[in-house]
């Protein structure tokens with residue numbers, strides 16, 4: 171449909187420039203229009219993969235991610251904290267230091283991929299480049315990788331919330347789109363309004379790790395009564411303080427067991443790199 175429309179638009183541009191050329195006085199304007207037309211076609215019909223920016227993408231009419239990039243999503247670390255999924259340097263350790271000192275309210279946090287390589291580029295496209303339509307495919311990766319190892323008995327799926335202002339600014343809420351698609355994939359009910367963000371916070375990505383806890387402390391409220399078991403979804407986690415605070419609010423509203431699934435997990439090493447992962451974490 172869009173392809174036909176774009177071709178029709180580009181045909182009209184060609185016709186106009188031919189007429190302009192015959193008149194002999196408006197060629198630069200017609201050329202400019204053609205350029206705008208081509209730019210618009212590229213905008214609406216991107217032909218390059220949003221992640222690698224090299225391979226052509228043909229199967230999704232609005233553009234998207236090439237199959238090589240989907241296949242290249244790295245696997246999660248094999249040695250990770252049994253509770254929060256933070257990659258562990260020491261083989262044989264069961265829990266990370268943070269979970270030992272401050273046990274979280276969630277039972278487990280798992281991520282489908284480390285925040286690296288094509289997982290990172292796909293996530294950046296999903297969160298920051300308007301590629302909201304990647305949600306269902308991301309959900310397939312999440313469910314495909316995490317449902318294997320989890321005993322999943324959630325009666326409800328919900329998302330880490332954003333403030334209304336943040337949603338307005340971006341036009342969509344990536345974590346909610348992902349959560350909705352995960353719920354659909356699992357055949358579970360989805361409750362987008364279970365959690366509310368009750369105050370603005372600074373972007374977690376802009377803060378040093380030691381300030382992330384106080385930044386999100388008390389920022390979330392859950393509508394009760396919550397069902398006994400909840401699966402909480404976020405797109406990316408780093409320090410996991412956001413997930414911890416959301417889980418705490420869910421437990422306060424009556425949940426007995428909260429599991430958290432994210433698409434990507436940024437470790438402290440990723441955090442040290444130049445580009446910071448998210449406004450959550």
Ligand SMILES: [Zn+2]
Pocket residue numbers: 219220221222223224225235236237238239
């Ligand atoms: Zn690609």
Ligand SMILES: [Zn+2]
Pocket residue numbers: 251252253254255256265266267268269270
């Ligand atoms: Zn941990």
